[in-house]
Amino acid sequence: MTESTPLRIDFVSDVACPWCAIGLTSLQQALRELDGTVRAEIHLQPFELAPDMAFEGEDTGTRLMHKYGIDATQLEANRGTIRARGQALGLDLKLGDGNRSWNTFDAHRLLHWVGLSNLNLALQLKRSLFDTYFGSNDNLADHAVLLRLASSLGIDREAARAVLESDDHADQVRAQERHFQQAGIHSVPATIINGTWLLRGGQPPEAFVQALREIAETVATQPTH
Secondary structure, eight states: OOSSEEEEEEEEEOTTOHHHHHHHHHHHHHHHHTTTTEEEEEEEEEOOSSTTOOTTOEEHHHHHHHHHTOOHHHHHHHHHHHHHHHHHTTOOOOOOTTOEEOOOHHHHHHHHHHHHHOHHHHHHHHHHHHHHHTTTOOOTTOHHHHHHHHHHTTOOHHHHHHHHTSOTTHHHHHHHHHHHHHTTOOSSOEEEETTTEEEESOOOHHHHHHHHHHHHHHHHTSOOO
């Protein structure tokens, strides 16, 4: 295998998805472990778990119990599993009663806009959105919240405001959502490498390391013509 095989990674996710936070953290840890072997470019792709969510949101526990047909005991067991997986990665995912689910479409528009010029900055914003949603549970549909997070990363506040107050990038985000749904992505996270290999779910770092190493070896031996 050649030194530092380049890979394109499309990470399909929602910012209100705990398994997506786990998956992205695992992926980034794996890439750090493979530094010097794999040179990856992560492209964040949108997916909305609740695209019809109103601005005021909805109690997350109530929504999940209704969506999956589970009771409060099952819900808490699921939350316990997610918390434990998060803690193993250094994540403190607050999933308690009273948390609300928010509409995330404008967050995806903002991420898309930032990613057009700076993929690494988009990743930082994604992490900040995760931290906010699973920390203070601030309303991610609120432009004031999004602008605060953007400006804290050095993103031009007025340029970000102009994007949020318009319909800029709405069509592009919806087109990307349709593209991945039509490709068979109906749950997240989904990690697609070089448009060919698919890893579903919030995989642990070691699973990403093994898969990425095998894929990089395959890519490195493919003809370049």
